[in-house]
Amino acid sequence: MPELLHKIDEARTFNKRSKLIIVSDANSFFIDAFLKGLKPPVKPDALITNRAEKTEEGYLKLSPYESQHTCPFCPQNLCKGNALSKYILKFGPFKKVFYTGDGGNDICPAVRLTEDDIVFVRKDYAMERIIKNGVWKGKQIHIRAKVVLWDDAATILEQASF
Numbered sequence: 419m420p421e422l423l424h425k426i427d428e429a430r431t432f433n434k435r436s437k438l439i440i441v442s443d444a445n446s447f448f449i450d451a452f453l454k455g456l457k458p459p460v461k462p463d464a465l466i467t468n469r470a471e472k473t474e475e476g477y478l479k480l481s482p483y484e485s486q487h488t489c490p491f492c493p494q495n496l497c498k499g500n501a502l503s504k505y506i507l508k509f510g511p512f513k514k515v516f517y518t519g520d521g522g523n524d525i526c527p528a529v530r531l532t533e534d535d536i537v538f539v540r541k542d543y544a545m546e547r548i549i550k551n552g553v554w555k556g557k558q559i560h561i562r563a564k565v566v567l568w569d570d571a572a573t574i575l576e577q578a579s580f
Contacts, residue, residue: 422571423453423460430463435512437463439505441498443523445470445480466501490555491526499526516578517563520545525554531563536577541569 423438430436440462442449447470453460469481482495489497506512513534517527520540525548528537539545548554549561566577 419571420456422575423456424458425575427460437509437512439464439502440466441496441501441527442467443493443496443498443521444468445478447471447478464505466496466498466505468495489526490557491529492523496523497526498523499528499530502527503530514579515563516574518568518574522548522554525549525559528561528563529559531561533562533564535563536566537561537563538566538568538574538577541567 426436426438430438438460440449442465445468446465449465449467453462466483468483471479471481473479483501484496485494486492486497486500487494489500492498492500502515502517506515515531515535516538517524517531517535518538518540519528520543522544524539524545528539528545528549531537539549546567548559549565552559566573568574568577
């Protein structure tokens with residue numbers, strides 16, 4: 419992943435329309451630590467995730483990104499599809515969106531992508547099984563984007579054209 423993130427970071431210097439958006443159900447502390455630990459560090463254009471802050475006692479306090487009750491595919495703390503759609507509406511449109519995921523909560527953004535986009539689906543993880551099944555949480559799913567299975571970042575680098 420570090421090589422992939424650095425390649426995306428490099429692409430942003432040549433094409434100002436290229437963006438690195440991280441939409442994750444993890445937390446800001448973990449993601450910031452990972453990105454700052456890369457050599458050189460990578461700073462995303464947007465980080466959409468659960469908030470994390472250190473307390474005076476030295477504990478890590480996690481807070482949900484949001485409290486949503488409308489998306490049947492996503493957990494209450496974060497609708498990834500809605501977050502991605504809002505970003506695209508505000509800063510897009512983009513010629514092509516590359517989305518990478520592996521879990522059930524990645525179905526929502528994947529079904530919102532267009533036929534011009536690519537969704538990279540991690541092999542042998544929940545997202546692949548859900549797509550093959552065609553149903554998630556009792557609802558039919560249809561992904562218009564090109565679906566590419568991956569098991570390492572090299573596959574994404576080969577298929578993406580930034």
